[in-house]
Amino acid sequence: MAPEAADRQPEPERDPAGEELERAILGSDRELNAFEVAEATGVTIEELRRLWRALGFPEHGLEVAFTQADAEAVARLREIVDSGLIDIDLSVTMTRAVGQTMARLADWEVATLVHRVEELERGDEATGSRIGSARRLVDSVNPPFEELLIYAWRRHLAAAVGRLEAMGANEEDLHTSEVTVGFADIVSFTALSNRIDHVRIGDLVEVFESRCADVVAAHRGRVIKSIGDSVLFVNDDPIRAYDTAEGIISVVGRDARMPDVRVGLASGSVVMRLGDVFGPPVNMAARLTGVARRNRIIVDAATAELLPSDQFESRRLPARPVRGFGLVEPVAVRRH
Structure with missing residues (x-):
């Protein structure tokens, strides 16, 4: 030395x-x-x-x-x-x-x-x-x-490891999986954070994240990440993903003490790396929250196709430009 x-x-x-x-x-x-x-x-x-x-x-x-x-x-x-x-x-x-x-x-x-x-x-x-x-x-x-x-x-x-084994039976690339991605977003969070003090906004975000995490876990999904005013989650079953979205709206958006939320769902192939997920469904789910009404769920066409018609009613909304995807026809869905 x-x-x-x-x-x-x-x-x-x-x-x-x-x-x-x-x-x-x-x-x-x-x-x-x-x-x-x-x-x-x-x-x-x-x-x-x-x-x-x-x-x-x-x-x-x-x-x-x-x-x-x-x-x-x-x-x-x-x-x-x-x-x-x-x-x-x-x-x-x-x-x-x-x-x-x-x-x-x-x-x-x-x-x-x-x-x-x-x-x-x-x-x-x-x-x-x-x-x-x-x-x-x-x-x-x-x-x-x-x-x-x-x-x-x-x-x-x-x-x-269990998820990897389940994918291994059908997938050549074990980093890729077919999932439904959900993106839950607090409505007008920036304006809200400018109106209330730091302690209150911190408490609100903590309650939002914890309630979302509980609902996601209850429906066998996974929270991928929380970004303050939004939560990204995935589920390998589109029906459970819808139930997760409905559950988040129920425990957050329909609570008078909490702000309104919007949830977007998109399905397809994603790449799972370093604890995160990447791919068009991730981006689409996030973009759809900008289209959804308060305390409503909106999905892409792929997710709508996966939801059985005997359980769900779907309604195509007018096509609109979605950044990165061109013109997109979002779909509003609800249970019968």
């Missing part, structure tokens, strides 16, 4: 209380720089940088920025790559998936628990600082929550 690589660079000045909380979460102090991690694990500096960026963290140059746990995690990845089962590029892709998922989960957890921290500091067991109460929560909540993470990951992995 070059002499300059071993030179430790002082970290920027940090808040001692923040360091204490970080230590409680990570379980150890920062004590290694990038060169020391690379030397200890057998990865190159460039490989370490790629993995660190894939996790979603900025590079630190020669600062002392890594813990022993960081080095152990890199070493485990290196062992998997050395086994020949995956290469470094695939390990970076998997690491990026973990990083993006965990970053959102961590933000979600902190935003949820910060209110509890404030409650604790106002109560009889106040510690005198929010850091103290946060430390209490970390010590009591994190261990069982870590077990829950592993359990949930295994459960979802089993479900994902």
